[in-house]
Amino acid sequence: MPLQILNAGVDTTGVLRKALEAALPGAEIEVSSASPGHFELRVVSKVFEGKTRVQQQQLVYKAIAHLMSGDSAPVHAIDRMQTLVP
Amino acid sequence: MSQTEHTRERIASLIEKNRVMLFMKGNRRAPQCGFSARVIGMLDSMLPEYETFDVLSDPEIREGIKTYSSWPTIPQLYVAGEFIGGCDIVTELYESGELQEKLGVPVKALKPPTIRLTDAAAEALRQTGAGAKGKELHLTIDAQFQNQLYLGPRQPGELVVEANGIGVLIDRSSAERAEGLTIDVVETKEGPGFRIENPNAPHQVKQLSPAELRRKLDDQEPLYLFDVRTQEERAQARLEQARLLTPEVAAEIQGWDKDAVLVFHCHHGGRSQKAAEHFSSLGFRNVYNLAGGIDAWSREVDPNVPRY
Numbered sequence: 001m002p003l004q005i006l007n008a009g010v011d012t013t014g015v016l017r018k019a020l021e022a023a024l025p026g027a028e029i030e031v032s033s034a035s036p037g038h039f040e041l042r043v044v045s046k047v048f049e050g051k052t053r054v055q056q057q058q059l060v061y062k063a064i065a066h067l068m069s070g071d072s073a074p075v076h077a078i079d080r081m082q083t084l085v086p
Numbered sequence: 087m088s089q090t091e092h093t094r095e096r097i098a099s100l101i102e103k104n105r106v107m108l109f110m111k112g113n114r115r116a117p118q119c120g121f122s123a124r125v126i127g128m129l130d131s132m133l134p135e136y137e138t139f140d141v142l143s144d145p146e147i148r149e150g151i152k153t154y155s156s157w158p159t160i161p162q163l164y165v166a167g168e169f170i171g172g173c174d175i176v177t178e179l180y181e182s183g184e185l186q187e188k189l190g191v192p193v194k195a196l197k198p199p200t201i202r203l204t205d206a207a208a209e210a211l212r213q214t215g216a217g218a219k220g221k222e223l224h225l226t227i228d229a230q231f232q233n234q235l236y237l238g239p240r241q242p243g244e245l246v247v248e249a250n251g252i253g254v255l256i257d258r259s260s261a262e263r264a265e266g267l268t269i270d271v272v273e274t275k276e277g278p279g280f281r282i283e284n285p286n287a288p289h290q291v292k293q294l295s296p297a298e299l300r301r302k303l304d305d306q307e308p309l310y311l312f313d314v315r316t317q318e319e320r321a322q323a324r325l326e327q328a329r330l331l332t333p334e335v336a337a338e339i340q341g342w343d344k345d346a347v348l349v350f351h352c353h354h355g356g357r358s359q360k361a362a363e364h365f366s367s368l369g370f371r372n373v374y375n376l377a378g379g380i381d382a383w384s385r386e387v388d389p390n391v392p393r394y
Contacts (some may be wrong), residue, residue: 004175021256030120053175054169054170054171054175057157058155058156058169061156061157061158062156064157065152065153065158068152068158069152069158077158077159078158
């Protein structure tokens with residue numbers, strides 16, 4: 001596997017949070033990172049109501065797609081995602 | 087029509103024309119990623135036919151499907167136009183029987199496997215508190231026959247197998263791989279540990295260095311060499327003795343004697359390892375991967391083969 005050099009000093013956790021806040025207003029968002037490029041998300045939002053888990057996760061992925069595309073994307077993978085209705 | 091629009095339409099048409107449509111890496115006969123292989127394993131157990139699309143052969147669809155589904159990873163499964171999910175969700179739905187329902191196939195009655203726990207293993211497990219409510223013992227076996235034992239609450243869809251007085255919880259896909267398995271305790275340098283012996287585990291894929299492959303070819307040892315790369319890569323650099331592993335060729339191999347010597351190569355050795363593991367899991371006993379791929383071959387054995 002090619003070693004990915006990630007831009008040091010860029011606060012990807014913060015960028016992720018901002019992207020989620022913009023797409024899911026009023027959501028409660030927790031972002032953590034276990035290793036560079038790998039993140040865990042916990043998102044609580046009313047928007048998820050009545051949706052299947054796949055649809056909920058699709059909403060999250062859609063909000064952060066621009067951070068995950070391309071070979072040098074700052075977000076390599078979401079290792080764990082929890083989507084909850086308040 | 088813009089490029090993206092064109093891609094969208096191609097994807098939409100694939101999903102519309104095929105009731106069960108899997109976007110994956112590799113193809114049904116030769117998946118080139120562990121996650122794709124797992125989904126194939128589940129679909130194969132339920133359906134005689136379904137459609138797959140190899141995203142490695144088409145960068146436009148590979149990127150396009152991620153946007154189309156709002157899903158960043160491959161594989162992706164669609165049933166009757168509905169996005170079902172990736173490997174994890176497909177596995178969950180398969181375990182719970184919901185996927186079978188969506189596909190309109192019956193949930194196969196599963197015969198609980200026979201699992202043997204040695205007295206020492208049973209005793210060691212009891213000392214960990216295994217079996218108490220919420221601390222049930224779970225056994226999982228993945229498609230590569232990597233085992234895991236852990237304690238935790240019972241999950242939906244799990245079977246309970248009684249072994250030496252201890253209930254072992256096992257999910258459907260693992261249960262299909264567990265018949266005749268033995269759990270024992272052995273002493274190691276790091277202290278005692280559990281050892282699982284599974285008679286169903288396939289033979290390992292062996293690594294072959296370029297020099298070793300060269301010697302085998304020079305000695306005319308009976309072997310079949312396959313190139314699992316794309317047609318385009320093959321046009322850039324090729325090993326003359328290798329046959330392109332098309333779906334038709336892969337289907338043909340399945341009918342061969344399981345003692346046939348199969349050697350797989352790709353660019354660097356990753357994709358061919360997956361293909362080799364797939365044939366190994368089908369019961370082939372002499373499966374090799376060319377370590378480092380055609381790139382290593384060119385560096386170590388034959389500089390006339392171009393590098394790319």
